[in-house]
Amino acid sequence: MFTKDSIIGIVGSGAMGSGIAQVAATAKHSVLVYDNNETSLAKAEINLKSSLQKLVEKQKISSEESESILSKIKFVKTLNSLSICDLIIEAIVENIEVKKKLFHELEKIAKPETVLASNTSSLSITSIAAACEKPSKVMGIHFFNPATIMPLVEIIPGIATDEAITKASKTLIDSWKKITVITKDTPGFIVNRVARPFYSEALRIYEEGIADMATIDWAMKEIGGFKMGPFELMDLIGHDVNYVVTETVWKQFYFDPKFKPALAQKRLLEAGFLGKKTGRGFYNYAPDSQPPAPEKNTDLGTQIFKRILAMLINEAADTLYLKVASRDDIDMAMTKGVNYPKGLLKWCDEMGVDNVVKELTSLKDFYEEDRYRISPILKQNFILRKTFY
């Protein structure tokens, strides 16, 4: 279905669209990028040139490679210019109505066999596809930020997507030297679902006053081996993005308390304290501000880490139990999409399922909230003394 000569169209020249264009051009495809905002389009072209220049300076690519990539990407001013594309990847604003309208228009201008893909982080692929007369050729191809660096791509067939299109898209993205995982079209797919407790349980511990944010971040890094703590990471992602993903996932799961957003984060969003990019989020990034010191208490740190990890494992296990993705893809997604030190199902086996169930049972008994319900597959593994691997 796709070959090296397949022409790739990108709609949306923001952070994700530009990155995906660079990845496709590096894989030697001709790429056409369209954005309905001419300023964004012009900015994307300037940014691409400067990011390639930096790669040349750092000797990551040669100047010939940089020129070849540049020559492969054309920034176009009309949607109609994408009519020659074989695959069009949409990376516009995260709004279902705007995306549906675009897909409806894309189907009209594209060739009948052109595959239409969305890079959405949290919207339903099936719902986007329903805007098209042929939803069988619509699917999700979800890159992570920055697309040029993060190896993971989630491949998401909607319920009407043709199986051959899913397979061909996976093969194509694999040929772009990315690591692909297949996931069902469910809220947050794999990564944005399984990672929710990393933020939400940390926020809960913080809201309850069990520990402050610096201590929680310290525990997850020093004891847990995570590259960043939850509060640092939320500040980096931006509360406008991170809170909205949490809220979208929660709403799409019919307000399941497991995914409930935290007021502490909502208030930051309301105040415009969006994180590092605005100079203030949970932390203050003003040049003269001193970062708060963590309480380096190993017992407290271990308690925090075990609680957050148990909640993460519970979500990974439930994702497997509900057949959203395979065991290997769930573990791969978390290590390659968000740099977790280990796959969560493997981590469960290493810790012993009895320890994970014990931790979750004590949370459930204490709080008596549905948020802490234990995934049936963990209970099964516990009773049958089974492991995931």
Ligand SMILES: NC(=O)c1ccc[n+]([C@@H]2O[C@H](COP(=O)([O-])OP(=O)(O)OC[C@H]3O[C@@H](n4cnc5c(N)ncnc54)[C@H](O)[C@@H]3O)[C@@H](O)[C@H]2O)c1
């Ligand atoms: N930023 C991330 O971390 C990240 C990661 C994975 C997926 N995503 C998803 O990728 C998509 C794009 O995110 P982003 O961060 O690149 O956004 P962005 O705001 O950086 O860029 C979006 C671009 O789309 C353009 N646009 C908006 N509506 C359009 C339309 N109707 N037609 C053509 N162009 C239009 C805007 O002018 C803008 O240049 C979203 O669906 C987002 O959820 C984002």
